[in-house]
Amino acid sequence: MEMGEVGREGQGVNRLALNDANKEGRDLLISYMHEEGLDVSVDRIGNIFALRKGRDSREPPIVMGSHMDTVRNAGVFDGALGVLSSLEVIRFLNQHDIETRRGVAVAAFTNEEGARFQPDMMGSMVFTGQLGIEEAWKAEDDDGVTVKDELKRTGYLGSDEFHAGCFLELHVEQGPVLHSEGLEVGVVEGVQGMAWWDGEYTGEANHAGTTPLNLRRDALLAAADLCCRLRETAEALGHGSVATMGRLHPRPDIRNVVPGGAFFTVDFRQYESQRYEEGQKQVVKLIEEIAEKHRVSLSLEQTVDAKPIRFDTGMVDLVEKKTRELGLTYKRMHSGAGHDAQFMSYICPTAMIFVPSINGRSHCPEERTTKADCVNGANILLQCALELSEKGCRIP
Ligand SMILES: [Zn+2]
Structure with a gap:
């Protein structure tokens, strides 16, 4: 005390x-x-x-x-x-x-x-x-x-x-x-096991009123999509797998601007070695697929891989x-x-x-x-x- x-x-x-x-x-x-x-x-x-x-x-x-x-x-x-x-x-x-x-x-x-x-x-x-x-x-x-x-x-x-x-x-x-x-x-x-990544989606910042939805490259939307899909991926992997997006920073973080950038972190954990390795592969694949889907570029760095x-x-x-x-x-x-x-x-x-x-x-x-x-x-x-x-x- x-x-x-x-x-x-x-x-x-x-x-x-x-x-x-x-x-x-x-x-x-x-x-x-x-x-x-x-x-x-x-x-x-x-x-x-x-x-x-x-x-x-x-x-x-x-x-x-x-x-x-x-x-x-x-x-x-x-x-x-x-x-x-x-x-x-x-x-x-x-x-x-x-x-x-x-x-x-x-x-x-x-x-x-x-x-x-x-x-x-x-x-x-x-x-x-x-x-x-x-x-x-x-x-x-x-x-x-x-x-x-x-x-x-x-x-x-x-x-x-x-x-x-x-x-x-x-x-x-x-x-x-x-x-x-x-x-x-x-x-x-x-x-x-615990794996951490730092990621950043980069799209295009643009006017929230004049940019039609189909022409946007919204980095925050990509990150939000990732956040939801991470949960589905962990559920599908099962056996106690958990995945979390704990940090998310949109850029420029202004209410009437389509976010051109989004920094995020991902934390993935699993107890069994093989499932841990498989889970890591699936998480990375998901992060990449979402970049493609939302037409944003991706930079991704794995910062922790504790088996x-x-x-x-x-x-x-x-x-x-x-x-x-x-x-x-x-x-x-x-x-x-x-x-x-x-x-x-x-x-x-x-x-x-x-x-x-x-x-x-x-x-x-x-x-x-x-x-x-x-x-x-x-x-x-x-x-x-x-x-x-x-x-x-x-x-x-
Ligand atoms: Zn402690």
Whole structure:
């Protein structure tokens, strides 16, 4: 709740990646980490790691965490819950003088949301070698400010290196499944694939009164058509496919001018690998067909292609076992949203824990998770960390 006040704007929170409030949140987090006597390091993309050493320093640590940045007008749980619960696990170890064989660490990744700089999950992508540091540093926000400039300005352009033995991420579900089914925990088996495109239709701006319908090249009409057809395409693909046009900017955006340009974004998601690849092809084909139909030209760039992920079965089974031992109700499920854990799974055994979002609300001020559910999530993290820190990250 203290962290949730950082970046507060009215009802919501604004800690967009590397803005002033995000820096303030990072500083507060690091002060908490220092209170626990942890070794804090910051890498080149500004990811923060805090290590509680184990008896055996040769083995890479058990890492838990999530992200501290938010969207605009956000709630307080998305990301912060995972980071602060991980810190709470370490507090518990400290309070009870529990020595672990392997080190236990907290990670806070930079720019998970992608709301200001793209791609999203930038910090975990760079950490896992899925995105080059130079490319990440060059990413610009809408005002042309780069990630590197902001890392420097906020004092988070680090140079430390960190190694993870395995990774656990506690996160709010951000969807309605657990709440509506009355379950306490989601044991997350994987993350659905996510593809993003930036597109622009260019037609011809013209007088709204004198240009007959059949002679128009209306870019907004093309984009609107695309918006409707995307939904049909996702429905036809089925199996949980979703497609969304989240941004649409007509040009010149004047009431009596036929729009000559329309910038739009498309977001497509699907959990099964083959359907994900097929869906991407169909989305691109649709965008192109609509350009032809409305006689507008098209520029299209794919900005994200995050393949569907299946988490390590040993780690997922461990989360399930601990959930059951704690007497909590749960279901195995996959994540509809992207998370840092999906990239961590490329380099080490990884799993995720979901706790319910009340009414499925997220990325809005109404985002809530009950205190009891937050405690459940932290307890599962703790139990998993204790077992992993003794037995190691490769679970048969
Ligand atoms: Zn998140």
